[in-house]
Amino acid sequence: MGCGMAQGGVSMEVSLPEDGFIVTKLDEVANWCRKNSLWPMAFATACCGIEVMATGASRHDIARFGAEAFRFSPRQCDLMIVAGRVVMKMLPVLQRIWMQMPEPKWCISMGACASSGGVFDTYAVVQGIDRFLPVDVYIPGCPPRPEQLIQAVLDLQEKVQRTGTYNAREFNKRTQPEGPRPLATELGMAEQMIAPANFRTTTRSWGELPMVNPLANREVGR
Amino acid sequence: MPLKLADAIAAPEVEERDCLWTLNFGPQHPATHTTLRLVLNLDGEVILKATPDIGFLHSGFEKLGEHLDFNQYVTIVDRMNYISPVANEIAWHQTIETLLDIELTPRCKMIRVIFAELMRIHDHLLCCGAAALDLGAFTAFLYAFNQRELINEINEWASGQRFHPSYTRVGGLQRDVDDAWVDRVRSFLGGFIAAHNDVSRLLNRNRIFLDRCRGVGVLTKEEAINRSVTGPVARASGIQRDLRRLRPYLAYEAIDFDVVCAEEGDCLARYLVRMEEMLESYKIVKWAIENLPGGPVNADVEGRMVLPNQLSVYRSIEGLINHFELNMSNRKWKPPVDEVYTATESPNGELGFHVVSDGGPCAWRVRTRPPSFIHFSLFPHLAEGHAVGDVAAILGSLNIIAAELDR
Amino acid sequence: MSETAQTTAEAKLFADPAVEVLASGVERALGVETGSLLRTSFRDNHRLNIEPGRVLQALAHLREAGMDMLIDLSGTDYLGYPEAEHRYGVSYILENTNSGTRIIVRTWADDPTPNLHSVFDIWRGSDWMEREVYDMLGIEFTGHPDLRRILLPDEFAGHPLRKDYPLRGLGERHHFVPLARDES
Numbered sequence: 001m002g003c004g005m006a007q008g009g010v011s012m013e014v015s016l017p018e019d020g021f022i023v024t025k026l027d028e029v030a031n032w033c034r035k036n037s038l039w040p041m042a043f044a045t046a047c048c049g050i051e052v053m054a055t056g057a058s059r060h061d062i063a064r065f066g067a068e069a070f071r072f073s074p075r076q077c078d079l080m081i082v083a084g085r086v087v088m089k090m091l092p093v094l095q096r097i098w099m100q101m102p103e104p105k106w107c108i109s110m111g112a113c114a115s116s117g118g119v120f121d122t123y124a125v126v127q128g129i130d131r132f133l134p135v136d137v138y139i140p141g142c143p144p145r146p147e148q149l150i151q152a153v154l155d156l157q158e159k160v161q162r163t164g165t166y167n168a169r170e171f172n173k174r175t176q177p178e179g180p181r182p183l184a185t186e187l188g189m190a191e192q193m194i195a196p197a198n199f200r201t202t203t204r205s206w207g208e209l210p211m212v213n214p215l216a217n218r219e220v221g222r
Numbered sequence: 223m224p225l226k227l228a229d230a231i232a233a234p235e236v237e238e239r240d241c242l243w244t245l246n247f248g249p250q251h252p253a254t255h256t257t258l259r260l261v262l263n264l265d266g267e268v269i270l271k272a273t274p275d276i277g278f279l280h281s282g283f284e285k286l287g288e289h290l291d292f293n294q295y296v297t298i299v300d301r302m303n304y305i306s307p308v309a310n311e312i313a314w315h316q317t318i319e320t321l322l323d324i325e326l327t328p329r330c331k332m333i334r335v336i337f338a339e340l341m342r343i344h345d346h347l348l349c350c351g352a353a354a355l356d357l358g359a360f361t362a363f364l365y366a367f368n369q370r371e372l373i374n375e376i377n378e379w380a381s382g383q384r385f386h387p388s389y390t391r392v393g394g395l396q397r398d399v400d401d402a403w404v405d406r407v408r409s410f411l412g413g414f415i416a417a418h419n420d421v422s423r424l425l426n427r428n429r430i431f432l433d434r435c436r437g438v439g440v441l442t443k444e445e446a447i448n449r450s451v452t453g454p455v456a457r458a459s460g461i462q463r464d465l466r467r468l469r470p471y472l473a474y475e476a477i478d479f480d481v482v483c484a485e486e487g488d489c490l491a492r493y494l495v496r497m498e499e500m501l502e503s504y505k506i507v508k509w510a511i512e513n514l515p516g517g518p519v520n521a522d523v524e525g526r527m528v529l530p531n532q533l534s535v536y537r538s539i540e541g542l543i544n545h546f547e548l549n550m551s552n553r554k555w556k557p558p559v560d561e562v563y564t565a566t567e568s569p570n571g572e573l574g575f576h577v578v579s580d581g582g583p584c585a586w587r588v589r590t591r592p593p594s595f596i597h598f599s600l601f602p603h604l605a606e607g608h609a610v611g612d613v614a615a616i617l618g619s620l621n622i623i624a625a626e627l628d629r
Numbered sequence: 630m631s632e633t634a635q636t637t638a639e640a641k642l643f644a645d646p647a648v649e650v651l652a653s654g655v656e657r658a659l660g661v662e663t664g665s666l667l668r669t670s671f672r673d674n675h676r677l678n679i680e681p682g683r684v685l686q687a688l689a690h691l692r693e694a695g696m697d698m699l700i701d702l703s704g705t706d707y708l709g710y711p712e713a714e715h716r717y718g719v720s721y722i723l724e725n726t727n728s729g730t731r732i733i734v735r736t737w738a739d740d741p742t743p744n745l746h747s748v749f750d751i752w753r754g755s756d757w758m759e760r761e762v763y764d765m766l767g768i769e770f771t772g773h774p775d776l777r778r779i780l781l782p783d784e785f786a787g788h789p790l791r792k793d794y795p796l797r798g799l800g801e802r803h804h805f806v807p808l809a810r811d812e813s
Binding site: 087088089091092095098099121122123124125126127131132133134171172173174175176177178179 | 781782789794795796797798799801802803805806807808809810811812
């Protein structure tokens, strides 16, 4: 363990003493272990998913950075890479998967579509998952190159190293939803309150929102 | 009349027995075929009924087609069958060029043929690699992806983007290719056969792979025709139909290649058809790259429908005006007020676009005929009576791309 | 549906003999005189326009006549289209896999209850295609065994491909519960 610690490295004794003791903080050791063995859960929906697969393949090998074990069960992962556009039918599923992941966990929003809706400013695509999920690292690109994804994993590793704690108490301070505030400033009056997403797969219901038929007062459509 | 999903799952034709249970597969699932959901009614391990639930990637592509013009929409079309992007662009611009009655130059046709066949190799490599990965064979996946990286480099050399190149334009291409690109294609071809052999040696006589694929998901010829199946899935069931021969487009009439078919219609047949089709595509690219005609790559038509090249935009007044006319929002094309459907043989099947035009630069309606959508509707028929472990094999062999499935 | 478009070749009969044989066969089956159904051609598409009440019979006849594959079934909303007479148009693109002949059958539907008969029993491939047309445009297909939404959630109200539905939607994509970091 004779540490070639890179930037943001652990402040440990560099040379191993004869009697084999190292003095450091528990947080630092936990961060070092966690950052070097992030197990990604590739929530790959669309084209960025192919770039995630390419990052895991042999040319750009993410296994070099410890993040090789792509487990498809959220219970076994600690890094969720949301790769691809998330549509309104899929968002409750995404939220449920996020809730199923155990702490500590981080989220990378890969690509323009996951970060902001991308090219798809349409009725179906959620304009950025950070409106509904806490995100740690954003990757721009359509799709981002595998090198960008690797850089994002490295950035996340740095973030984990600098701000992590062994019992994940750094997340207790993030009590507000962190994404952009939607709606009132973005939608015109005609677009405002329409059918709320009372889909049966939603993780939680926050009181009973009234179901409003969007076209009830219009002449055409049903 | 509109039913709910729950009613469809609990339909009375499934037997009422004590030991039946329902398994939800997806939309987040370990198979690499992205966001689709299956609700399986099981008796032990045997699937009695499979109900697909799709739409988890429905992004409103067709609605976007009514707001973007013919050159802008190619970026969206790229993102449909995202594992063979240029094939979609070729299909889209073929429809627009048919609508506007533009004849392409021989060089453009040959370059588009090269790209179409490289994309066929790209798609089949991923399909076979991912099918192998879903069945547990990781090494074949890595070999396939290595070749795909080389094709990504070819894309990047031509257009600047390794993935979603948006390379075609109305009447031509984004820009011409140079000798370095030709050398890259040649070097890819030089190493491809060895890589193809690597994958086939791993899988073709692999006892586990054969046992998991042989006899699984059999599709008969009559069923395939009745259910509108096209492409390698249809050819593996005995339908000898390939649009490159039936309605030749681009430069395919002059090219000598074979159409690969099989008879059994099971997963193994589909896999073998795709592997063989890659070799046929290799032959086509090899011939085409040696017989690439010279000349301009953009068609020379009246009426300012084709984007001029960059030098002429900055150095001549005609080029500048042409560019202006095609980019300012109140100008652009004036197509005939009519509708047209054309199709190409994309790697997944018949990819067609039905474009209704109202005379303006944006289409009035764009309808994609999506092969993945039609093939996924086969799934309940193919999976009945098989075990849960066969779901991954069948899904892998059908090559379902979620973005084309849902659009 | 455009009946007087300038660039379509509106001949009494189709120029392509293989397609004309099919069209005449349909007219005989429907009991109308030859040449009475409107035929339009554009580039290499040959379209036969049939009213919705008789289109099922025509399609069944075409199936008997050898058009065994339904290539595509697509619906369009013509609200605001130049010289459109009906609001919705549906095209059935058919192909004979043995000879390669293609023909397009067009029909139409109108508000307030756009309705057509399903061709599920003729071609199984129309299963999901009709569900998608229902989902996107709201045209109901009587006789379809399982007509429910396919691409959008079941609870979604509205038909997005209609021309009066905005591109960015009516707010459905925004109404979800945001999660904060400490509690998720």
